[in-house]
Structure formats: C-alpha cells, structure tokens
Amino acid sequence: DAGITQSPRHKVTETGTPVTLRCHQTENHRYMYWYRQDPGHGLRLIHYSYGVKDTDKGEVSDGYSVSRSKTEDFLLTLESATSSQTSVYFCAITATSGASYNEQFFGPGTRLTVL
C-alpha cells in the first residue's frame, strides 16, 4: 500500500464550512496527488505536488487548495464546502525508484458528505 494513510476516513459537514483532508505517506515519495471519484465521472485529478511547497492544479481544482510543508504530508482544503464537493477523495503517490518505478499507488480514501 506504499504506506499511505488518509484522515479522516469519513466526514459529514455543512455547506459553507471549511474542511481539510490529510494524506500522510511514510516512504519519502516526491510526487503526491489528490483525486475525487464520482459516479459517472470516474477519477479526476484535483491538485498534485512534485515536492515540498511545489504544487499545481489538476483538472478540477476550483474550490480546492492544497499545501505541502513536509514531504510526508499533503493537505487538501475546501475553503467553503458545497454540496457539489460531496465525493470520495483519494490520495496517491508515484514511486520514482525501485521495482515499482513509475507506478502510482492509492490511499484508502475519504468519504466526504456536504449537507
């Protein structure tokens, strides 16, 4: 599982509240990603990071921000949650060395419900 954990695993919040999701990895991977998965849309990239303090937008970045102050943690923030952000959020890393070179691995996901 490449040592990826996500917290919280489930969250219910109300419209307009800020929400932060955390992705933690233990293997010092440089590349980290946040995706959302929705029925009918599949997995879509929100933001990604290619190093500490180095981040960039993905396909569906509006309404989301990210931060990476340490190699092991990648935070996804919804500044003011909306019902359209109800989804399952996955964090991922890409291995850039070893037998799994170029392979992407995923965390267990966070199910977010915005009421």
Added chain:
Amino acid sequence: KQEVTQIPAALSVPEGENLVLNCSFTDSAIYNLQWFRQDPGKGLTSLLLIQSSQREQTSGRLNASLDKSSGRSTLYIAASQPGDSATYLCAANSGGSNYKLTFGKGTLLTVNP
C-alpha cells in the same frame, strides 16, 4: 487532451472463463499505462504497469498488452474466479515527468460461481 474509454461498462461471466477488458486512449504519446482494481468502498489496487516501450506485462493470471499506434490496451484475465469480481480501471500517463494519470470510468466485472 487525453481521453480514456473503457468498454463495456459492465461484464458478467461464468467462473472459469477467460476474458478481455478493453481500454482505449486518444493521445498515443503516452508515457505508460496502468491497470487498477477497485473493490466496492475501497481504494485502488495497482495490478500492472506497462511502459510505453513495452508491449505487454504479466502477473499471475493477468496479462496486459499495449498498442500505442492504435491507442489500445487490453487486460486479459485467465480462468476467472468469483474473487476477481471488482471494477477494473485503466489510466494513461501522458504527463511525462509529473506522472499525471487520466482514468477511464472502469469496467464492472462480475464472475458468477
């Protein structure tokens, strides 16, 4: 913009059957292609990664092929088992050094005992 399509969206087969899942992509300039499995309510499990220079990769009963010129990849599952029931996703990496993936919407496979 890369687009990835998986057909069919759902497939039901009897146990023991050999089967092929299809994945097509619009931009043949891919860096690699990865196949995943997802069980209900779970995360994605990587099955096979094919680099752009490779034609196929094998792991146990799974064999994935890649034909860049036609924009297609297939995942062959031999002697299917009920435990193979899951959603299978393919993803193309056209992003070069940042390894960004574009996903298909998946094929839901059901293997009936």
